[in-house]
Amino acid sequence: MSRSGHAASVKDVAAAAGVSLGTVSNVLNRPERVSTSTRERVEQAMAELGFVRNETARQLRAGSSRTLAYVMLDAGNPFFTDVAHGMEDAAEDADLSLFLCNSNHLPEREAAYLGRLEQQRVQGVLITPIDPEHPLLEELPARGTPVVVVDRTRDVETHCSVAVDDVHGGRIAAEHLLELGHERIAFVGGPEAIGQVRDRLAGARLAVEAAGLPPSALHVLTTDALTVPQGRDAGARLLARPARERPTAAMCVNDVLALGLLQRCVGLGLDVPDDLAIVGYDDIDFASAATVPLTSVRQPRHLIGSKAAELVIDEAGDPGHHHEQVLFTPDLVVRASTRRPA
Amino acid sequence: MSRSGHAASVKDVAAAAGVSLGTVSNVLNRPERVSTSTRERVEQAMAELGFVRNETARQLRAGSSRTLAYVMLDAGNPFFTDVAHGMEDAAEDADLSLFLCNSNHLPEREAAYLGRLEQQRVQGVLITPIDPEHPLLEELPARGTPVVVVDRTRDVETHCSVAVDDVHGGRIAAEHLLELGHERIAFVGGPEAIGQVRDRLAGARLAVEAAGLPPSALHVLTTDALTVPQGRDAGARLLARPARERPTAAMCVNDVLALGLLQRCVGLGLDVPDDLAIVGYDDIDFASAATVPLTSVRQPRHLIGSKAAELVIDEAGDPGHHHEQVLFTPDLVVRASTRRPA
């Protein structure tokens, strides 16, 4: 084993087996070219020495690695881990490893990861960026590292992207509430700097307009972040209004927010959906596990991931690759939180 | 930039700047040894060529990498991502990158990751293994790659481990319910093959015994997995019993299970905590966000991660390192799901 300081190399194996270094390499890479007897001798030497191939050296020689990386915005958000699952499966099919890097909304950390990954010469980088306009997102591909943007879009054609139609998602959520007869609807989410927030709100406005209602039918409740506490807070603000003018339904920019809202409303004695119908967004597992199971806009999370991974892999391998902007369409999962009282 | 096929190397930079290769290296590693004028010339050449250090080559030369990896059981479980956060922070302090690898309960995937990481010569591996007895967990350290086992324990002294005292956790959960006066308590969880399930059950039994109650005061409701649907199912089984002999409280092996149980019980018209008090385990964020906020056993997740990372870093760097088995003590967070009716 590693009794001596350094790990066994092909050279050590060759010496131990009494063959040349080239032969050891052949055993590793073209075993059919080696006679059975020497092959066995070499394999035994490898076992005895605890030989482990040095991927670093292989890579240096080969010029590229066998890994992909996903720089994710928030590993604690189930949405992103589901996306990552899709990537893992696609990566496995291509015999690549996927490393997850959690930027956790910290710009410096994201930049540090991107830098390391580029230096590491990974085959490709998948990223849900903090800021889709970050220059690194163009620099990496310009220098040869394929980048695919996930769950965000950009107009530029410097890389592929895979996203979901948030305008449509916002629209179907609002349409659902309108069809149930709600005419005062709260839109809960923010800050508006987040593209998703803007797009979903835009979709909701389209639905309101199409229903022939005035824009004021939509009450925008801005939050500071998409978190449970912010959802609770929005609930408190909602309940502070006199019942007469209070919205009868709320659509939230994501499920986490919706869960916070639900908790506060039920805690304050409201009945969901009778007093307040609630729609979430993302359809995370906990949405259906809520005490009042949440109606939610579902995105094809696994597919987003696998498609994105396929795109980087293609870009890395196919010289004739051309960039693609994939846009998936979300759908609505109706549950008890909006069910029309029977 | 990368117009030509290959990425710019120090050699290219040297040629472009009209200096020798060693000078470029000095600019990179010992800038103070280079005159300002040449340094600027070199830096400009690097910028023009879009030079990116090849970490692979550095590593080969240096013999070790600047990365740590955490092979996690389930990236979708918030508990593990919180642990990972702790590791990230510790890794950052040591100027190391942390890669997350999600085995997702698949033994082949776990083995594949371990293999790749070893070949990649990472500085150290953190892992919550599917099977703590897996031979690879001893082989890697034997060959020189430090391994720290997280949230599991082993008797062997071949590596460090960081875990939480599950017997104690089970005990304080049960004690809390006993103190509230409950005398028929359901223990929900399984399969028993999972060490955590066994330990927490053992702790609960200790508490029951210490309270002077017969072992039969604890009703074990075995589940097939620690998931929301299994929690719901357990709820249905619980409710199927006649009220007279039905437990008045339930402690669950984790929060996810507890959330499922809560959902089903409330859905079937029970009042929590009046008809059934519920204690979860892990204190995930969604536990406090439940409609009836969940009492839960909290583990020092962040600390588990940072301590584990510190241990691998130490093992990788300090020749005098000796293995340590760290055991943290969990505590109880009391919320509405067990609050004594006022």
Next chain:
DNA sequence: TTGTAGGCGTTATCAA
């Protein structure tokens, strides 16, 4: 202050 040379571990080419 700058340049030269050797080697990290692997693989592929070519010769024996």
Next chain:
DNA sequence: TTGATAACGCCTACAA
């Protein structure tokens, strides 16, 4: 079938 050798890109002695 096997063996010797030259790269891959970088870093560090050491020499100039």
